[in-house]
Amino acid sequence: MDHRFSDVQQVRDQLESVHYLADDSIAGIVHLADRLEKPVLIEGPAGTGKTQLAKSVAEMTGARLIRLQCYEGLDEAKALYEWNYKKQLLRIQADRSHETDWNELEEDIFSDEFLLTRPLLEAIRAEDPVVLLIDEVDRVEIETEALLLEILSEYQVSIPELGTVTANQIPLVFLTSNNTRELSEALKRRCLYLHLDYPDMDREKQIVLTRVPDITEHLAAQVARVVRSIRQLELKKHPSVSETIDWARTLVLLGIDHIDAETATDTVNILLKYRTDIEKAVKDMNANADTYSG
Amino acid sequence: MTTHEPAVETSEAPLLDLLTGFIVELRNAGLPVSLTENLDAMQAIKHIPLEDRTALKYALAATLVKNHSHWRAFEIVFDVYFSLRGEEYSLEEGELLDDAFDEDEDGDQENQGQGEGQGGEGGSNSGMTPEEMAEMLYNALMQGDSSMMRQMARESVRRYAGMEPGRPVGGTYYLYRTLRNLDLDGVLEKLMQQQQDESDGDMSQFEQRLARDEFKDRIDALKKEIEAEIRRRLVADRGVEAMAKTLRKPLPEDVDFMHASREEMANLRKAIYPLTRKLAVRLARKRRRGRKGPLDFRHTIRASLSYGGVPADPKFRNPRPKKPEIMVIADISGSVAAFARFTLHLVYALSSQFTQVRSFVFIDGLDEVTEYFEQTEDITEAIHRVNSEADVVWVDGHSDYGHALEVFWNNYAKDVTAKTSVLILGDARNNYHAPNSWIIQDLAERARNVFWLNPEPKSYWDTGDSIIGEYSQYCDGIFEVRNLRQLESFADNLA
Numbered sequence: 170m171d172h173r174f175s176d177v178q179q180v181r182d183q184l185e186s187v188h189y190l191a192d193d194s195i196a197g198i199v200h201l202a203d204r205l206e207k208p209v210l211i212e213g214p215a216g217t218g219k220t221q222l223a224k225s226v227a228e229m230t231g232a233r234l235i236r237l238q239c240y241e242g243l244d245e246a247k248a249l250y251e252w253n254y255k256k257q258l259l260r261i262q263a264d265r266s267h268e269t270d271w272n273e274l275e276e277d278i279f280s281d282e283f284l285l286t287r288p289l290l291e292a293i294r295a296e297d298p299v300v301l302l303i304d305e306v307d308r309v310e311i312e313t314e315a316l317l318l319e320i321l322s323e324y325q326v327s328i329p330e331l332g333t334v335t336a337n338q339i340p341l342v343f344l345t346s347n348n349t350r351e352l353s354e355a356l357k358r359r360c361l362y363l364h365l366d367y368p369d370m371d372r373e374k375q376i377v378l379t380r381v382p383d384i385t386e387h388l389a390a391q392v393a394r395v396v397r398s399i400r401q402l403e404l405k406k407h408p409s410v411s412e413t414i415d416w417a418r419t420l421v422l423l424g425i426d427h428i429d430a431e432t433a434t435d436t437v438n439i440l441l442k443y444r445t446d447i448e449k450a451v452k453d454m455n456a457n458a459d460t461y462s463g
Numbered sequence: 464m465t466t467h468e469p470a471v472e473t474s475e476a477p478l479l480d481l482l483t484g485f486i487v488e489l490r491n492a493g494l495p496v497s498l499t500e501n502l503d504a505m506q507a508i509k510h511i512p513l514e515d516r517t518a519l520k521y522a523l524a525a526t527l528v529k530n531h532s533h534w535r536a537f538e539i540v541f542d543v544y545f546s547l548r549g550e551e552y553s554l555e556e557g558e559l560l561d562d563a564f565d566e567d568e569d570g571d572q573e574n575q576g577q578g579e580g581q582g583g584e585g586g587s588n589s590g591m592t593p594e595e596m597a598e599m600l601y602n603a604l605m606q607g608d609s610s611m612m613r614q615m616a617r618e619s620v621r622r623y624a625g626m627e628p629g630r631p632v633g634g635t636y637y638l639y640r641t642l643r644n645l646d647l648d649g650v651l652e653k654l655m656q657q658q659q660d661e662s663d664g665d666m667s668q669f670e671q672r673l674a675r676d677e678f679k680d681r682i683d684a685l686k687k688e689i690e691a692e693i694r695r696r697l698v699a700d701r702g703v704e705a706m707a708k709t710l711r712k713p714l715p716e717d718v719d720f721m722h723a724s725r726e727e728m729a730n731l732r733k734a735i736y737p738l739t740r741k742l743a744v745r746l747a748r749k750r751r752r753g754r755k756g757p758l759d760f761r762h763t764i765r766a767s768l769s770y771g772g773v774p775a776d777p778k779f780r781n782p783r784p785k786k787p788e789i790m791v792i793a794d795i796s797g798s799v800a801a802f803a804r805f806t807l808h809l810v811y812a813l814s815s816q817f818t819q820v821r822s823f824v825f826i827d828g829l830d831e832v833t834e835y836f837e838q839t840e841d842i843t844e845a846i847h848r849v850n851s852e853a854d855v856v857w858v859d860g861h862s863d864y865g866h867a868l869e870v871f872w873n874n875y876a877k878d879v880t881a882k883t884s885v886l887i888l889g890d891a892r893n894n895y896h897a898p899n900s901w902i903i904q905d906l907a908e909r910a911r912n913v914f915w916l917n918p919e920p921k922s923y924w925d926t927g928d929s930i931i932g933e934y935s936q937y938c939d940g941i942f943e944v945r946n947l948r949q950l951e952s953f954a955d956n957l958a
Binding site: 177193194197198200201204205207209210212213348349350351354357358360361362363364370391394395397398401403428429430433454 | 495497499500503506507510511517518521522524525526528529531534667668669670672673676677680732737740741744745
């Protein structure tokens with residue numbers, strides 16, 4: 170089968186062309202996922218670009234993104250497929266006068282026409298290239314995870330009345346998790362694992378530069394530096410990449426081209442969302458200035 | 464799926480052996496590597512250029528490590544097994560071993576040491592004076608040039624660590640010797656000074672602080688390089704298996720509270736927050752999904768409409784949540800303090816899962832500290848206040864369980880009701896005071912249950928002045944809680 174990418178560098182370049190800056194591990198794993206035909210499980214703190222990675226991969230390969238948002242209580246009918254009960258009922262009622270053979274009718278109402286495809290089945294049956302994103306998989310109950318196993322390892326869905334639907338082409342599959350619970354071994358075993366952490370300073374600066382138009386290099390560098398400093402504190406919730414970008418945008422809008430302690434203190438509520446965290450960060454910014462004022 | 468590069472075929476067998484050894488070592492280090500994952504790893508490496516060490520590392524990590532807290536352990540094993548491979552790390556013959564190795568040569572070394580100045584790129588620097596060396600290091604740090612930093616790390620280990628083959632000392636000894644010669648604290652000050660001079664002294668304090676953070680980060684990176692370099696040389700000296708064994712460390716969830724090093728403590732603190740979040744989600748979910756309440760008639764009828772009036776899908780009310788009240792009584796004397804801190808941390812992080820949490824700490828006196836936790840959202844700060852403000856010393860500041868329990872019984876026993884779970888944290892080392900175990904008996908009668916968590920290994924119980932057996936006869940449960948894994952499983956069952 171043809172591979173989508175020839176090497177890691179190509180993945181990297183293509184991701185960059187859709188404004189996603191990948192590091193070695195990200196590009197390497199996307200490349201491997203294509204070669205090994207395995208799904209990728211992406212874990213990491215909120216706002217580090219887990220979902221964005223799947224979107225960007227879809228964009229760069231020109232594939233359609235099919236997204237399954239997970240939530241507590243997600244079931245087969247919402248994730249895989251459902252029989253169109255009302256239409257089946259109509260079909261039976263419409264038939265009353267003609268008195269078709271029951272067996273024939275049964276076969277008829279459990280056919281493709283009455284099947285409502287949900288994201289997972291849709292991804293399997295797609296004729297065009299697709300990227301399947303299963304978002305926040307840690308939100309479903311551990312029992313529901315089992316729904317995913319067949320599709321993740323065999324790329325097929327078994328429907329009792331219809332038989333097994335096998336994929337026409339192997340889609341790239343991404344699963345994201347915020348790590349609010351341990352995923353089952355069975356699920357992890359079937360996936361490649363990618364931990365997306367906060368980017369290092371240089372990468373964050375590059376991200377800010379690509380994502381925020383009109384920002385000066387100097388300001389982007391400063392933003393990255395301040396955010397890095399804040400992330401070293403013990404906080405409830407560290408600033409995410411998207412919050413960094415928001416902050417940079419705000420600074421640009423306010424016409425600030427140089428961050429000092431005062432502007433940082435005034436706008437830090439864009440980076441941090443908990444009162445205690447904000448207090449801590451503000452205290453830290455100002456306290457340190459005093460300490461080093463020698 | 465076959466590979467297009469025939470080159471892989473030729474080097475397959477030795478690589479396979481190496482990889483097998485590598486995976487065995489990962490399992491020894493405690494990582495759960497399954498057979499399928501093993502096979503995946505073998506598949507994965509067919510698709511990457513083998514000379515690319517970074518790609519190899521990420522390919523192996525993606526297939527073998529499925530839990531981020533195991534990353535550190537993986538990294539160490541990887542370094543040991545593959546440190547001598549990879550382009551930027553490639554060593555010329557002989558550069559590997561120190562000059563010192565030449566003098567007492569013991570023939571069977573796989574790499575023969577060679578004289579000064581014959582090494583690779585690293586070796587070409589060896590003609591430098593210590594001053595030039597310091598200058599280059601300084602520049603590398605100033606510019607944040609990572610390949611230069613790596614070279615300097617290599618050079619400084621060669622120069623200062625004074626490594627000798629076969630000498631039975633750990634890597635930390637060499638690390639200390641190297642760092643002592645580099646005086647990185649002094650370098651940091653110099654770097655800051657230069658930054659300030661360059662900006663003509665009008666750097667704001669805020670900027671200074673950011674600059675300092677950045678240099679510190681670079682220096683940390685340098686230290687890591689030095690560590691890796693020492694490890695690499697030790698591997699060359701002692702062999703892969705032996706070295707992997709010495710470096711084997713428990714995974715974060717298995718680190719013993721009582722014997723954790725400072726670094727391990729810091730890691731534990733970082734690990735506890737996600738753990739509590741996970742537990743809270745799990746418990747809340749369990750409660751919601753647990754036993755069903757009574758039939759909800761209206762809801763059932765409404766649902767039956769879509770089945771033509773047949774109540775095929777009975778609906779139930781949500782059960783009234785029964786949340787326990789918790790009283791934590793923690794020994795915070797010397798050795799068990801760390802354990803008490805983690806447990807308090809956990810209990811408070813889970814406080815939404817209980818109707819009420821009250822906490823008491825003691826050494827030989829006892830004091831209620833609930834309000835410290837209620838006044839602030841920041842648990843770390845609360846614990847700091849507990850340690851500095853609580854009135855827990857009665858006579859001499861040596862644990863006296865008997866007296867502490869008596870104080871508790873006199874003042875608070877009336878608040879213990881059938882809804883209360885009492886948690887006692889401590890090693891029950893009573894310094895030969897009177898045990899007063901009748902108090903536990905009385906509490907057990909009043910409370911829903913009394914649990915005792917002991918951070919000591921089971922084999923130490925009831926030895927010396929430990930009187931855990933005396934107390935445990937009245938408790939509903941007594942648990943050995945030495946690490947996060949055990950603490951997690953206890954908390955899971957509690958709520």
